[in-house]
Amino acid sequence: MRTYILVLxxxxxxxxxGATRADETDQFMSWDVELSDSTDVLNAYFNSEIRKxxxxxxxxxxxxxxxxxxxxxxxxxxxxxxxxSRLMDFVVHADDIDVYxxxxxxxxxxxxxxxxxxxxxxxxxxxxxxxxxGEIYFGEDKFGHxxxxxxxxxxxxxxxxxxxxxEEKAVKMxxxxxxxxxxxxxxxxxxxxxxxxxxxxxxxGFQLARNMCEGESPMLRQSEHGWEIAREVDLRDYxxxxxxxxxxxxxxxxRRRSLVVPILRDEYAAKAGGTAVIxxxxxxxxxxxxxxxxxxxxYFLERGQTPQRDQVFxxxxxxxxxxxxxxxxVPVP
Numbered sequence: 611m612r613t614y615i616l617v618l619x620x621x622x623x624x625x626x627x628g629a630t631r632a633d634e635t636d637q638f639m640s641w642d643v644e645l646s647d648s649t650d651v652l653n654a655y656f657n658s659e660i661r662k663x664x665x666x667x668x669x670x671x672x673x674x675x676x677x678x679x680x681x682x683x684x685x686x687x688x689x690x691x692x693x694x695s696r697l698m699d700f701v702v703h704a705d706d707i708d709v710y711x712x713x714x715x716x717x718x719x720x721x722x723x724x725x726x727x728x729x730x731x732x733x734x735x736x737x738x739x740x741x742x743x744g745e746i747y748f749g750e751d752k753f754g755h756x757x758x759x760x761x762x763x764x765x766x767x768x769x770x771x772x773x774x775x776x777e778e779k780a781v782k783m784x785x786x787x788x789x790x791x792x793x794x795x796x797x798x799x800x801x802x803x804x805x806x807x808x809x810x811x812x813x814x815g816f817q818l819a820r821n822m823c824e825g826e827s828p829m830l831r832q833s834e835h836g837w838e839i840a841r842e843v844d845l846r847d848y849x850x851x852x853x854x855x856x857x858x859x860x861x862x863x864x865r866r867r868s869l870v871v872p873i874l875r876d877e878y879a880a881k882a883g884g885t886a887v888i889x890x891x892x893x894x895x896x897x898x899x900x901x902x903x904x905x906x907x908x909y910f911l912e913r914g915q916t917p918q919r920d921q922v923f924x925x926x927x928x929x930x931x932x933x934x935x936x937x938x939x940v941p942v943p
Contacts, residue, residue, distance in 0.1 A: 633738030634801060635749025636724035637856035638878050639710070641887050645742040646708040649846055652743065655700055656688075657842045663687050668836035677823035677830055678768055680837060682761060685819065689757035697757065701741070701750050709739040709750065725878075728869045744846040745893050748853035752811040756848070759808075760815015763788060767816065785905045788812045802866030806859065806906065806918065810852040813902035818848055851894035852903055857933065861917035874925040882926040891931035899935040907936060916940045 663684045667675065675683070689695045701707055711720050720737045721727060738751030763784040770780035788809050798804050822829045831840045852858040862870050881887060910917060919940050923932060 633736045633749065633751035633754070634726055634803060634805075635738045635740060635751050635855060636720075636726060637740055637747055637749065637854050638725055638874070639723060640740040640747055641856065641878075641881055641884070641890070643710045643740075645710060645740070645747065647744060648707045648741050649743050649844075651704060651706050652701075652845055653843065655697075655704075656845065657839075659688055659696065660684050660843065661839065664830070664837045664839060677828070677832070678764075678819075680830060681819045681822040682764070684822070685757050685761040685764075685815070689754060689761075691758065695754065695757075697753050698750070701753065707741055709741050711739060713739075725870050725873045726866075727873070743849040745890075746849045746851055746853060747856075747890070748807070748811075748849065749855065752807065752849075752853050755808045755811035756815035756818070758815075759788060759791070759812035760817075760819060762791075763812055763816035764819035767820075781901065782905055784816060785809070785813060785902050786909065788902075789906060789909055798863045802863045803860045804863065804917070805855065806861075806903075807853050807855045809906060810850070810858060810900060810902055813900055814848040814850070814853075817900075818843065850897045850900070851891075851933070852897075852899060854894070857891060857894055858903075858936065859918055859922035861921045867921065871921055871925050874922060879926050882931070888931045891933075895933070899933070903935060907938070911939055 663680070667680055667683065688697045702713075711723065715723075717737050720739070724737065726737070738749040740747055741750055742748075766787050767780050767784045770783055771777065775783065792798070792804050792809055827841065829839060829841050829843070831838050861867075918936055919928070923937070926932075928937075
């Protein structure tokens with residue numbers, strides 16, 4: 611216990627308290643559930659809030675900021691931390707966002723329905739529900755990663771670039787920082803879970819920040835009248851199948867592993883070959899994996915580790931509906 615507390619305190623100093631894990635989630639439960647698409651509601655909210663920040667910056671007395679600072683202001687406005695998130699407050703209270711399980715089910719009840727049932731002291735594990743954007747099912751916790759950790763990636767990336775690190779290497783270093791964080795206070799140390807889907811949400815938030823200011827058609831531009839929004843956010847450009855924790859599964863540590871893996875084997879292995887699951891995953895197949903997915907896969911292969919295969923895929927019988935990208939290069943047991 612003393613070792614655990616020491617590791618947690620050191621990790622909090624390294625990563626800060628504001629961007630630690632928002633919630634955990636369970637998409638296995640939603641395999642047979644059809645949710646309404648919440649894209650329009652969420653896009654409208656995102657773009658309305660971005661407009662507020664741009665207008666506020668244009669009214670400010672101080673000299674105009676640079677674009678990366680404006681992008682970071684936008685992320686801070688939407689998500690300062692787990693307890694101060696405008697976006698999460700909106701998601702939780704919006705009646706027109708369809709979630710599973712419904713809000714009538716308490717978080718305690720949800721946890722006992724999920725693969726994360728059971729006591730695993732000292733791990734903390736609040737639960738985030740599943741929603742849908744486009745064709746993708748994912749946990750509402752991913753928005754905390756998209757904004758909170760996406761911002762951290764972007765800040766690290768900017769620092770690397772300012773200090774002469776080439777772009778490709780700076781991106782890789784930002785992703786590897788995310789892996790380190792997931793291995794400590796944002797994941798394993800906090801709740802015994804290393805979430806690959808969280809890392810993908812982190813990376814896609816980082817991509818949003820870059821798209822606000824970089825490339826041939828950045829979202830934000832400056833004119834003689836101040837900052838302008840050149841194009842709006844469409845979350846479908848960022849939410850992808852690798853946000854779905856039943857498709858891009860986590861791996862587990864200690865007692866968490868001993869509880870979750872048998873539940874997957876006993877309750878979900880047979881369902882993994884079902885029509886609904888295979889159909890959903892076939893729809894997912896048209897989405898290519900991001901650079902982050904490839905970096906993380908290589909990270910584990912270089913260390914001789916294949917945790918997704920050895921835990922979740924093995925428990926579910928390596929169902930062919932799962933993405934071959936996660937198993938490419940993985941030796942056959």
